[in-house]
Structure formats: C-alpha cells, structure tokens
Amino acid sequence: MIFNTGSALLDAVVLAVISKEGEIGSYGYKITQDTMKVIDISESTLYPVLRRLKSENLLGVYDKAYDGRNRRYYYLTEQGYQRLGEYSSEWKIYSEKIDSLLKEARYE
Amino acid sequence: MNKDIFLHKLEELLSDLPEAEKKEALEYYRSYFEDAGDENSEKVIEEPGSPEHISEIIHRDLSEGRSPDYESFTRAASPESKKPFNKKLVMGLAIGMGALALIAAAYFISGPGNTPAESPSSVDASDVEPAAKKPTPKAAGPKEDKPSSTPEKGPAADKEKPEPKEGPADKLKESPAADKPKVGPAAAK
Numbered sequence: 001m002i003f004n005t006g007s008a009l010l011d012a013v014v015l016a017v018i019s020k021e022g023e024i025g026s027y028g029y030k031i032t033q034d035t036m037k038v039i040d041i042s043e044s045t046l047y048p049v050l051r052r053l054k055s056e057n058l059l060g061v062y063d064k065a066y067d068g069r070n071r072r073y074y075y076l077t078e079q080g081y082q083r084l085g086e087y088s089s090e091w092k093i094y095s096e097k098i099d100s101l102l103k104e105a106r107y108e
Numbered sequence: 109m110n111k112d113i114f115l116h117k118l119e120e121l122l123s124d125l126p127e128a129e130k131k132e133a134l135e136y137y138r139s140y141f142e143d144a145g146d147e148n149s150e151k152v153i154e155e156p157g158s159p160e161h162i163s164e165i166i167h168r169d170l171s172e173g174r175s176p177d178y179e180s181f182t183r184a185a186s187p188e189s190k191k192p193f194n195k196k197l198v199m200g201l202a203i204g205m206g207a208l209a210l211i212a213a214a215y216f217i218s219g220p221g222n223t224p225a226e227s228p229s230s231v232d233a234s235d236v237e238p239a240a241k242k243p244t245p246k247a248a249g250p251k252e253d254k255p256s257s258t259p260e261k262g263p264a265a266d267k268e269k270p271e272p273k274e275g276p277a278d279k280l281k282e283s284p285a286a287d288k289p290k291v292g293p294a295a296a297k
Contacts, residue, residue: 028136029143043151044158047136048165055169071139 005039012087013038014049015058018074019084025062025075050074058083111141114153121163125170133166 005013017034018026026034032046053059058080063070076084115134122130141149152158 027143028140032140042155042158042161044137044155045161045165047133047140048162048169050136051133051166052169067142069139069142070135071143072136 005041008087009091010039010041010049011053011058012084012091014046014053015076015080015084015087018059019076019081021075023075025060025073027071027073031074053080111149111153114159118159118162121159122166125166129166129170133162 013035014031017031017038020026020034028047028050031050032041032043035041035046036043050059054061054074056079057077059074060077060080061072061074063072065071115137118137119130119134122133140152144152155161
C-alpha cells in the first residue's frame with residue numbers, strides 16, 4: 001500500500017475488526033488476519049497495538065480454553081466503543097473531503 | 109529461526125519489563141503460533157528482526173504512553189527510543205530555569221526596595237523560599253510513572269457497566285456499534 005497507516009487509523013481498524021465479533025470478541029491470530037485484509041501490517045507486530053489498546057482500557061481480555069490450551073480473547077469495553085464511534089465520524093469527514101477533492105482534480 | 113528461538117529471543121529482549129508484561133507477550137505469541145499452524149508460523153518468524161521490532165515498540169509505549177506513529181509497522185524499525193529521555197531532560201531544564209527566575213524575581217522585589225531595618229532578612233527568606241522551592245520536586249520526576257500492568261481477567265467488564273454515557277454521544281450516531289453497552293466476557297465464559 002502506498003499510503004501510510006497512522007496510529008489512529010490502525011487503532012480504528014483494529015477496534016472495528018474486534019467489534020464485529022460482538023461481546024465474545026476475537027483472538028490474536030484472527031484479529032491479525034482480519035486486519036491484514038484491510039491494511040498492510042507486518043504479521044507479528046499487532047501484539048503491541050493490542051497491548052496498548054488494552055492498557056488504555058479500550059479493550060478488555062479474558063481467557064478461554066480451546067484445544068487443551070488457553071486462548072486470550074479481546075473485546076471492546078464501553079470506552080472502546082466510544083472511541084470507535086469517534087474514529088468513525090472523524091473518518092467520515094476526512095474521507096469525504098479527500099474523495100471530493102480527488103473527484104474534482106484534473107488528471108491531464 | 110524457529111518458534112522456540114523467536115520466543116527465546118523475545119523473552120531476552122523483554123527481560124527488563126515487569127514479569128506480567130513479559131509473560132503476557134510470550135503467551136500471546138505462543139498462542140499465535142498454535143493458531144497459525146507450523147506453515148504460517150514460518151511467515152511470522154521469517155520477518156526480519158521481528159522480536160527486536162516488537163520489543164522496541166513495547167518499550168517505547170511503556171516509556172511514552174503511546175507510540176508516536178505506526179509507520180514503523182510497515183517499514184524497518186526506526187531508532188527513536190531515545191525520545192522520552194530528551195523530553196524529560198528538557199522539562200527538567202525548563203522547570204529549573206523557572207525556579208531560578210522566581211528566585212531572582214523575589215530577590216529583586218524584596219531586596220533593594222526595602223531597607224534592612226524595615227524587613228529583617230528572615231522575612232525575606234520565608235517569602236522567597238517556598239515560591240522558589242515549589243517547582244523543584246516536580247522536576248525530580250515529571251513523567252516517571254510507568255503504566256502499571258492492568259488486571260488480567262475479564263470481570264473488569266462489570267465495572268464498566270454502570271458508567272453513564274457521556275461526552276461525545278452526539279458524535280456516535282453514525283456508528284452502529286457505539287450504542288449498545290456491552291458486557292464483555294460473561295456470555296462467552
């Protein structure tokens with residue numbers, strides 16, 4: 001991808017990806033795969049993002065037994081949903097401006 | 109590099125972090141490799157410098173509270189980890205200079221204007237010192253406290269429930285998810 005993903009946008013994508021799983025939430029591998037479908041991140045570096053979102057209380061975690069081991073699930077907290085809502089409306093404003101500019105631009 | 113070497117390397121790089129912090133990271137990657145299966149794990153492991161990169165971001169987040177930018181996610185790691193130290197230094201200097209200015213100001217105001225007979229020096233001293241001293245304890249550690257590791261398990265969600273909605277609620281109209289308060293893991297357990 002030629003556009004850089006700033007940290008706010010990456011946070012927004014990760015929060016949105018997890019939010020789609022509802023209150024059950026999602027786990028590291030799945031969150032990573034889902035995020036990689038949208039933006040170009042290196043596979044191993046999503047953990048620091050999850051760690052930070054958790055330390056900011058935007059994500060909560062719990063462990064669930066799976067296949068004889070523990071899998072850690074991440075879910076959005078109340079604050080997480082609130083932040084996602086803010087990102088969503090900010091993004092709408094931003095992307096509409098860029099869209100209309102690119103539409104009106106002259107390409108010759 | 110195989111899984112074990114990756115994990116071992118990461119453990120080494122994170123060895124200066126609190127135990128809980130280190131354990132959580134290692135468990136994340138252990139679990140990740142299990143979910144990915146051997147073939148996909150290879151991909152993760154083959155990314156050059158992964159453990160270093162991961163460790164660098166975690167360290168930076170812990171010292172700054174937040175990564176300034178995630179450009180580093182799609183590029184090679186940038187050696188910017190010295191930032192927090194400089195910031196601290198600059199803040200300390202600024203506060204120190206402020207204190208000096210205060211002392212000087214207090215001296216000029218109370219000093220030459222008053223004759224020694226009218227104001228005994230002890231009064232001057234008590235006027236000057238508290239004002240000048242106040243900023244110094246702050247200079248000792250303006251941004252010292254690291255975020256402590258947060259509680260691990262789910263039940264935190266109960267706490268969130270009673271909080272009333274507030275703030276930018278009007279902004280949230282457009283986001284479908286934002287309306288429902290969620291009680292996290294209870295249902296899934």
